[in-house]
Amino acid sequence: MDGQSERWRAYVVDGWEWDDTLFAGSAPYYARGRLPYAPGLAGVLAEVLNLDGHGRLIDVGCGPGTLALTLAPLFGEVVGVDPDAEMIAEAGREAVELGVADRARWVRARAEELPAGLGTFTVAVFAQSFHWMDRDLVAATVKGMLRPGGALVHISDLKPAERTVDVTAEQTADRTVGGFPHPAPPHEAVAGLVRHYLGPVRRAGRGVLPRGTPGGEAAVLAGAGFAGPHRHVVPGGQLLERSADDVVAAVFSLSSSAPHLFGTRRALFEADLRRLLRDASASGRFSERVPSTEAFVWRNDTAAD
Numbered sequence: 001m002d003g004q005s006e007r008w009r010a011y012v013v014d015g016w017e018w019d020d021t022l023f024a025g026s027a028p029y030y031a032r033g034r035l036p037y038a039p040g041l042a043g044v045l046a047e048v049l050n051l052d053g054h055g056r057l058i059d060v061g062c063g064p065g066t067l068a069l070t071l072a073p074l075f076g077e078v079v080g081v082d083p084d085a086e087m088i089a090e091a092g093r094e095a096v097e098l099g100v101a102d103r104a105r106w107v108r109a110r111a112e113e114l115p116a117g118l119g120t121f122t123v124a125v126f127a128q129s130f131h132w133m134d135r136d137l138v139a140a141t142v143k144g145m146l147r148p149g150g151a152l153v154h155i156s157d158l159k160p161a162e163r164t165v166d167v168t169a170e171q172t173a174d175r176t177v178g179g180f181p182h183p184a185p186p187h188e189a190v191a192g193l194v195r196h197y198l199g200p201v202r203r204a205g206r207g208v209l210p211r212g213t214p215g216g217e218a219a220v221l222a223g224a225g226f227a228g229p230h231r232h233v234v235p236g237g238q239l240l241e242r243s244a245d246d247v248v249a250a251v252f253s254l255s256s257s258a259p260h261l262f263g264t265r266r267a268l269f270e271a272d273l274r275r276l277l278r279d280a281s282a283s284g285r286f287s288e289r290v291p292s293t294e295a296f297v298w299r300n301d302t303a304a305d
Ligand SMILES: C[S@@+](CC[C@H](N)C(=O)[O-])C[C@H]1O[C@@H](n2cnc3c(N)ncnc32)[C@H](O)[C@@H]1O
Pocket: 018, 022, 023, 034, 060, 061, 062, 063, 064, 065, 066, 067, 081, 082, 083, 084, 087, 109, 110, 111, 112, 126, 127, 128, 129, 132, 133, 134
């Protein structure tokens, strides 16, 4: 991204500054590693937003096209925006694979660079991406890109205290506890291994985020003049069988353990991770549930809310 960083407005939080290595190397792992959104999400959005196959969607921080691709049949055109070149490439490939390339467009840009001549939209979605942005700036810009009555939808996993079942060694041997055929991925042990390699403070790009990413997006969106929100919880809970490769992909899909962070010790880390997973499940299979998905719908004008 030579020359781009200068024209990009710096986004700084707690001394951490956004840089373009944030998800470097994660894209090939993303679609496989991340747990899916709740399967009913597209149906709920179609109903709530009256989607009829027309209109335009912008998916800001689209990653490998997760949401834009799912929602493509509900719009005339979808535009995915993401600064990570590999994410955009994955999205483009998958659009061809799914036969929706004719109605999908992928733009490599930061949200802070919008509107970028992309025109006006019926719906804007931010799925687990808004917290990486200069939110006041982006909210104001996107509001100007939405048609009157249009909607901004903020989407995230609803993480309950326990979305999986952690089982003891004897229970693992029994393999039937809680109706789960396999043990849960050993999330705590994996987090410990990542800390061992990368240090105790959460890494992000070239910096660290001691207090994580900012919350409180409701105040930001209300401050930008959006009306609402209306909250919709789409139930998850479906049982998934995950392989060790899936769990490894999940780890590398995270900004806090993205491949680039391990440098020359990446292969060593992956070998340790796979050893840990083998210790947790001799079969190499894991059980996990799809998290519920939380969608907050904000309207572009008060009359429509
Ligand atoms: C956790 S991923 C979410 C991807 C996708 N929306 C999903 O729900 O699966 C966050 C994405 O936001 C992108 N991102 C990070 N900072 C951004 C920014 N300032 N502007 C636009 N996208 C950004 C990252 O490159 C990454 O692809």
